[in-house]
Amino acid sequence: MNSIDKNRQRVFHLMLLLPVVILFIFSYLPIFGIVIAFQDYQPGLGFFKSDWVGFENFRTLALLPDFMPALRNTLVIAVFKIIGNLVFPVAFALMLNELRVKWFKKTVQTITYLPYFLSWVVLGGILLDFLSQGNTSSDAGLMNTALLNLGLIDAPISFLGDKHVFPGTVIISDVWKHFGYNTIVYLAALTNINPSLYEASSIDGAGRWKQTWSVTLPGITPIIILMTVLSIGSILNAGFEQIFVLYSPSVYETGDIIDTLVYRLGLVDSQFSLSAAVGVFKSVVSGILILVSFKLADKYAGYRVF
Amino acid sequence: MLAKNVSASRKVFIICNAVLILLITLACLIPIVNLLARSFSSSQAIIENRVTLWPVGFNLDAYEYVMDSSEFWTAALVTVKRVLIGVPINMLLTILAAYPLSKSDGVFRARKYYSFYFVFLMVFNGGLIPTYIVVSQLGLIDSIWSLILPVAVPIFNVILIMNFFRGLPEELEESAMLDGASQWTIMWRIFLPLSKPSIATVSLFSLIMHWNAWFDGLIYSNFTTNYPLQSYLQTLVVDVQASLISGDLDSIAAAMNVNDINLKAAQIFISIIPLFAIYPFMQKYFTEGLTVGSVKG
Numbered sequence: 376m377n378s379i380d381k382n383r384q385r386v387f388h389l390m391l392l393l394p395v396v397i398l399f400i401f402s403y404l405p406i407f408g409i410v411i412a413f414q415d416y417q418p419g420l421g422f423f424k425s426d427w428v429g430f431e432n433f434r435t436l437a438l439l440p441d442f443m444p445a446l447r448n449t450l451v452i453a454v455f456k457i458i459g460n461l462v463f464p465v466a467f468a469l470m471l472n473e474l475r476v477k478w479f480k481k482t483v484q485t486i487t488y489l490p491y492f493l494s495w496v497v498l499g500g501i502l503l504d505f506l507s508q509g510n511t512s513s514d515a516g517l518m519n520t521a522l523l524n525l526g527l528i529d530a531p532i533s534f535l536g537d538k539h540v541f542p543g544t545v546i547i548s549d550v551w552k553h554f555g556y557n558t559i560v561y562l563a564a565l566t567n568i569n570p571s572l573y574e575a576s577s578i579d580g581a582g583r584w585k586q587t588w589s590v591t592l593p594g595i596t597p598i599i600i601l602m603t604v605l606s607i608g609s610i611l612n613a614g615f616e617q618i619f620v621l622y623s624p625s626v627y628e629t630g631d632i633i634d635t636l637v638y639r640l641g642l643v644d645s646q647f648s649l650s651a652a653v654g655v656f657k658s659v660v661s662g663i664l665i666l667v668s669f670k671l672a673d674k675y676a677g678y679r680v681f
Numbered sequence: 682m683l684a685k686n687v688s689a690s691r692k693v694f695i696i697c698n699a700v701l702i703l704l705i706t707l708a709c710l711i712p713i714v715n716l717l718a719r720s721f722s723s724s725q726a727i728i729e730n731r732v733t734l735w736p737v738g739f740n741l742d743a744y745e746y747v748m749d750s751s752e753f754w755t756a757a758l759v760t761v762k763r764v765l766i767g768v769p770i771n772m773l774l775t776i777l778a779a780y781p782l783s784k785s786d787g788v789f790r791a792r793k794y795y796s797f798y799f800v801f802l803m804v805f806n807g808g809l810i811p812t813y814i815v816v817s818q819l820g821l822i823d824s825i826w827s828l829i830l831p832v833a834v835p836i837f838n839v840i841l842i843m844n845f846f847r848g849l850p851e852e853l854e855e856s857a858m859l860d861g862a863s864q865w866t867i868m869w870r871i872f873l874p875l876s877k878p879s880i881a882t883v884s885l886f887s888l889i890m891h892w893n894a895w896f897d898g899l900i901y902s903n904f905t906t907n908y909p910l911q912s913y914l915q916t917l918v919v920d921v922q923a924s925l926i927s928g929d930l931d932s933i934a935a936a937m938n939v940n941d942i943n944l945k946a947a948q949i950f951i952s953i954i955p956l957f958a959i960y961p962f963m964q965k966y967f968t969e970g971l972t973v974g975s976v977k978g
Contacts, residue, residue: 383864384790387781387791388781390780391795393773393774394777394778394834394839395795395798397833397834398798398834400815401812401815401833402802402834404807404811404815405806405807405808405815406807408811409807411811411814421818470698470701470702474698479699483702483706485964486706487706487709490709490713492889492893492960493953494893494895496895496912496914496918497893497911497952499919500917500918500945500949501712501713503918504715504716505716509730513730514728515730517712517715517733520730551709555709559967583691583694615896616895616896620919634809638809641809641813647810647814651808654807654809654810655808658805658806658808662804665803665804666804669804681782
């Protein structure tokens with residue numbers, strides 16, 4: 376038996392070998408690579424010969440005029456996205472749950488989770504034209520044309536070029552992309568609620584609204600708590616791909632986020648060390664938040680990640 | 682559950698609810714229909730801003746123009762290549778990791794060290810610049826492998842499959858072991874055939890990830906000929922100044938019903954046709970896969 380067990384352990388190690396090696400090279404080496412945040416990294420010299428500068432890059436960072444606005448924008452956009460991506464799918468799942476016509480429900484779901492499967496490049500290509508302000512009000516995109524015809528606005532809105540409007544556009548279009556897909560989880564939870572609870576409450580004289588409030592919502596509260604807790608970890612993720620496709624210099628003031636700043640500093644301006652320092656800041660704060668969220672998910676929802 | 686004698690207020694609610702759902706659904710559809718209408722419209726109608734949800738001056742010229750565009754097809758070929766190599770690699774490594782990790786700590790004694798190794802990467806990452814430096818130091822810039830290896834082990838997928846394996850009855854494995862089957866045989870002949878729905882879900886996740894990825898193509902390629910389709914489209918979408926129609930083709934384009942707008946719309950639409958083709962499968966498996974693994978990363 377012992378030799379069989381030994382052999383079995385060896386097979387397990389062998390299976391994991393390839394995944395572990397690949398993760399080491401492409402995920403762990405970059406983690407060690409954050410040492411360049413403490414160096415004056417020169418690509419020609421590499422990790423070993425570049426000069427060590429201690430916390431110099433972090434001092435520069437704190438003085439960088441773009442950093443605090445980017446941090447603030449990241450938090451604002453991410454927090455509103457988290458709220459929107461929670462409230463709207465729950466509401467939509469409750470609405471769908473009231474539908475009794477099967478084919479209608481199915482068709483609605485099929486269409487609403489379509490945007491989830493399209494990349495931000497495709498959606499960006501669609502939205503840049505759809506939301507376009509146009510040069511004159513006669514060549515505005517469909518959104519502005521519709522709003523003008525309905526008499527809701529007097530002049531086309533610059534959804535993507537006005538720094539006061541841009542964060543709203545980003546938040547709403549993100550909820551638009553994700554809500555259909557996010558609804559799946561809540562809808563599954565809703566179908567798992569014990570039907571006898573509804574019967575019992577209706578015998579007790581509870582109306583539909585009362586039932587929604589005292590049976591349906593409590594029934595999906597655990598999954599709502601779980602999703603909320605797990606989203607804490609993404610509080611510094613405002614959505615790089617989306618903003619990278621949609622933003623322009625005229626909205627940097629309210630639309631530039633940490634990830635787009637890292638990209639411009641590092642890969643456009645080639646300030647590798649400074650950019651890595653911003654990355655380290657984000658990685659450490661995010662990491663702590665993710666750990667907290669895992670702990671909370673375990674404590675309040677009994678959910679273990681691994 | 683719905684009683685026969687429905688009250689008037691209930692009826693009003695049902696109708697309002699259905700109308701609201703319909704409006705929300707249309708909001709998801711209209712921008713995409715608008716794109717489709719533009720791709721089939723004449724350039725004159727587009728310039729005059731007459732296209733809404735139905736093609737005006739219907740024609741296929743933009744599509745014909747794209748058919749002859751070597752840039753578009755070069756990029757499409759890179760995408761097909763990364764899907765054909767990347768998805769099988771994703772699946773192989775996901776299963777190889779998920780199987781041993783699905784065992785209990787008692788059966789696989791080193792499991793907790795490995796799971797720490799994987800979970801750590803869900804919490805921390807090196808970030809854009811150090812990853813870029815590693816990929817470029819390995820000489821992978823402009824190689825298809827730069828689009829495949831950095832995303833070769835999707836940890837979220839490993840967790841999905843691992844959870845599914847854990848749900849399978851232990852007796853299956855015990856009886857196979859008594860028959861002298863090795864762990865390889867048990868994984869390959871017993872666990873995999875029983876896990877078809879979740880394997881299908883994860884394959885679709887991986888397929889969509891590879892099909893839609895564009896940022897890696899953008900940063901890991903020095904030459905635009907190495908761009909996958911989505912990176913190529915990104916340059917069209919973001920770089921509004923550059924005309925899609927190159928100099929000597931101008932006259933041909935003018936003679937045809939082609940301009941930047943319907944050309945862009947046609948290319949975007951062609952790029953999402955394969956996703957529509959697999960959409961029925963996605964619907965079938967995603968709900969299943971999602972409810973098994975429960976939570977998105």
